[in-house]
Amino acid sequence: MVQKHQDDGGGKKITLKINDNEYSMVVExxxxxxxxxxxxxxxxxxxxxxxxxxxxxxxxIMDGRPILSCMTLAIECEGRExxxxxNLEVVGNPLVEAYxxxxxxxxxxxxxxxxxxxxxxxxxxxxxxxxxIKDALEGNICRCGTYPAHIDAVLDAAKRLEGGKK
Numbered sequence: 447m448v449q450k451h452q453d454d455g456g457g458k459k460i461t462l463k464i465n466d467n468e469y470s471m472v473v474e475x476x477x478x479x480x481x482x483x484x485x486x487x488x489x490x491x492x493x494x495x496x497x498x499x500x501x502x503x504x505x506x507i508m509d510g511r512p513i514l515s516c517m518t519l520a521i522e523c524e525g526r527e528x529x530x531x532x533n534l535e536v537v538g539n540p541l542v543e544a545y546x547x548x549x550x551x552x553x554x555x556x557x558x559x560x561x562x563x564x565x566x567x568x569x570x571x572x573x574x575x576x577x578x579i580k581d582a583l584e585g586n587i588c589r590c591g592t593y594p595a596h597i598d599a600v601l602d603a604a605k606r607l608e609g610g611k612k
Contacts, residue, residue, distance in 0.1 A: 456474060456475060457472040457473055457474045457475075458472065458473060458475070458521055459471070459472050460472075460473055460520070460521060460523075460524040461524060461525075462482070462520070462523055462524065462526075462528060463525075463526070463527055463528060464483065464487070464489070464528045464529070464530060465489075465528070465529055465530055465532060465533040465536065466533075469487060471486065473486075473520045473521050474521075475519070475521055476519070477519070477520045477521070478515060478516050478517070478518060478519060478520060479506070479508075479513075479515040479516075479518040479519070479520045479523055479528070480492055480494055480504045480515035480516040480518075481520070482520040483506065483515060483528075483530060489530050489532050491530055491531035491532050491558045492504055492505075492506055492515055492530050492531065492558060493555055493556075493558055493559065494516060495555060495556070495587070496516075496587075497516050498516070499514045499516060499517040500587070501556070501559070501586070501587040502514065502556070502559040502560070502563060502585045502586030502587060503555060503556050503558065503559040503586070503587075504516040504559060505558070505559035505560075505562045505563050505586070506528055506529060506530050506531075506562055507528070507529040507562055507565065507566050507569075508523065508526050508527065508528050508529075509526050509527050510527075510566065510569060510570075511566060512562055512563045512566040529562070529565075530558075530562070531558040531561055531562055534561065534565065539565060539603075539607075540603050540606035540607060540610070541561045541564055541565055541568075541599070541600075541603045542557075542561060543606075544599045544600070544602040544603035544606060545557060545560075545561060545596075545599045545603075547599075547602065548595050548598040548599040548602055549592070549595050550592050550595035550596045550598065550599040551590075551592065552590035552592055553589065553590055555589070556586060556587060556588045556589065556590075559586050560583060560586045560588070560596055563582060563583055563585070563586055564579075564582070564583065564596075564599070564600045564603065566582075567579065567582040567583075567600070568600070568603060568604055568607060572604060572607060572608065573604055573608070574600070574601075574604065576597055576601070579596075579597050579600045579601070580597065583596055583597075583600075
């Protein structure tokens, strides 16, 4: 049996749709989506804290669902709709502003993952109860301990989003 080495050209050309932009590239089979988004495309909002799927800082939205990009192989994402935190300003989503106004971030490292998880929740449920917010955000870790402020920020964003619909 012949084993492939890294320099054997084991990569595959794929096209990823991220934030409504298409990126064609050759990816290695072992590259994660986080690696491609952050390291190869320079969309640095997607963070890596644990690289083991335990912290949520790498959360992006794929096909409407929050996913851990550090646990997702990029090669499996062709044809999927991917959204990163960078897109929130482009589309005018008030989540980041609500996070700032409610002091839901201190060091800010966890914020992109929390915000993307919250966006996925609000996309599914525009008027969540506190328990629903807690359930949605439970996979995200904040080293600074601002958990109550995250709930306030999501409730505030929900009000702002509702106000924008009228």
